[in-house]
Amino acid sequence: MNGGVSGLGEAEAFSMVDVLKGEAVDLLRELVKIDTVVPPGRGYGEMVEFLEPIFSELGFKAERVTVPEEKVRAIPLPLEGRRVNLVARREADRPPLTIYAHMDVVPVEEKWSVPPFEGVVRDERIYGRGVADMKGFIAAVIVALRVMHELGLKPNYDLTCVMCTDEEVGVYPGVYYLTDNGYVRGDVICGEMVHGVIGVGFAGSVHFKVTVKGRSAHTAMWWTAVNAIENALPVLEEVLKLRERVTARRSEVPTIPTPLGDRLTPVFSVNVISGGVKDNVIPSECKFIVDRRYIPEEDEEQVISEFVEAVEAGKAKSKALSVDVDALRVYKPFKTSPEAPIVRRLAEAVKHVTGSQPAFIGVAGSTDMGYVAQKGRDVAIMGVGDVASNFHGADESIKIEDMLTYAKELIHLLCFQRT
Incomplete structure (x- = not known):
């Protein structure tokens, strides 16, 4: 186990997550305001510009990786702009682990009760396109990493965070290119789906x-x-x-x-x-x-x-x-087992923080993690949404508490869990 260089424990780290609630909400609101709707997906550069200095401040070496145009042309949609992915790495001579999120969101179709790109907070939920799928997870990751950085907690892994393009349209999303070229290392944690449910199969x-x-x-x-x-x-x-x-x-x-x-x-x-x-x-x-x-x-x-x-x-x-x-x-389809090591570690982190065992189910939806798994990576999939999130629909939202809870689970898994 790891108590950090200053001897601070897990309780202090979890308490700091709660203190950062306002910062977490503000961060997610800023992410929602950045237009990464695909198609056309012209806002990836702006998103990377926003995220890159944050990861650098937290001790990561950040690199921009652009998918070649000939790969992008395979996607038969009216796309615009360069497909810029962000790879942030912090090496510590430990086993590798990759944390994955996609930056793109689906278009708004139906009428909303709130502006969809402002991150409106109401009744302890935050509303906005992409908060559940999956900018809320990006915010949870950054909060976890900020707490670790501020308290001097050393992760038990060589961490790579990849912020990727075009998951919502498939065919050849950014993580395919990153996987094919060695940027995805070790097991993978993906922030799709709802909180407290680990996806063990996708179509x-x-x-x-x-x-x-x-x-x-x-x-x-x-x-x-x-x-x-x-x-x-x-x-x-x-x-x-x-x-x-x-x-x-x-x-x-x-x-x-x-x-x-x-x-x-x-x-x-x-x-x-x-x-x-x-x-x-x-x-x-x-x-x-x-x-x-x-x-x-x-x-x-x-x-x-x-x-x-x-x-x-x-x-x-x-x-x-x-x-x-x-x-x-x-x-590609995706299938894993509740007994896969990274799935067990994520499940244990959920149980440790919430006191409840997560569910293990599959869904008929699809994800770019199928390709990553076929290339030999074990993947654990769980997001920040809930049954009321209305993924891809009007008034998409998440509970702020779930975002903070996920940050705590990541801190436990990365720093305090027995490996």
């Missing part, structure tokens, strides 16, 4: 875009045309037959109970369909997009091949001139 994600081509004509000249919408129907029918087979599969990963049970299941949803330009013009094109979330036990290549086979079966029943499939590999 992989492939987006399928199907384009059905026909031939247009005036409706009165119907016999000269090939109606793309009507000839997309046999294709859709075969795709939906595949959905019935796919959604019968089950993972070993436990999840919150749904109408399909308490095990993680694949998700297969036709989310976008478009076709036609005018009511008296027979359409020459129809497109639909399927969001396919696959469980960790499924194979990505098989997921793609079985979808293509279903489309081909539908095409054989259709008079369409052509049917094309574009598969976009968005995220």
Whole structure:
């Protein structure tokens, strides 16, 4: 165990976290005000400019790492600006550990009851886009590191903190590049999800875009045309037959109970369909997009091949001139065990600080940690949100207490936990 160079104990460190409550809230409010909405994601440079001196002040060596443009071009969205990631490292000749957060947030769609980019505090909650996913975790990490720095507490790890780009859009987010180039070291703690729940499984994600081509004509000249919408129907029918087979599969990963049970299941949803330009013009094109979330036990290549086979079966029943499939590999699946060392250490820290054992569940959402895990890193995933946080929705919020509690758990894990 580590009592710090001045002999101060854990109780003093936890007390200091509470003293820094106002500073933590102010910090999170500043993070929320920085526009890192993706797409377009043009605000990464501003966020790094804000965070870099903070980490330097806390004794870390900070480095900016930009994802090469040719990698970014794989993301089929209207992105703007350089994809600048921050890597902050503090070496102490100890085992390596990486703390991960993404800087980007999703756009605001619905009307909010408060301004979404101001960090409004109400009833001991702070409201703002990204406070739960996942700028609140960034604030918790900085508070923990500040307490450690002020009290002279020495971590039991060589710490690397990575603040990353484009998690919310996937395909090739910043942490992929950092992982591929050796910046991610040792086990990883990721601040996604809710507090007190450790994620042990996430779905992989492939987006399928199907384009059905026909031939247009005036409706009165119907016999000269090939109606793309009507000839997309046999294709859709075969795709939906595949959905019935796919959604019968089950993972070993436990999840919150749904109408399909308490095990993680694949998700297969036709989310976008478009076709036609005018009511008296027979359409020459129809497109639909399927969001396919696959469980960790499924194979990505098989997921793609079985979808293509279903489309081909539908095409054989259709008079369409052509049917094309574009598969976009968005995220890799993630699976871990409650017995993985870093998961056990995070769970013990939660129990130590709160007195309650965390839950271990999987969700059908996706994360860039699947790629990191496939590259050989053990990952523990837990965030600062709760069931009322409304991730990605209107009035996204977190309890301020949960942010401070997570800071204490990090201090315990990094400095006081037996290794």
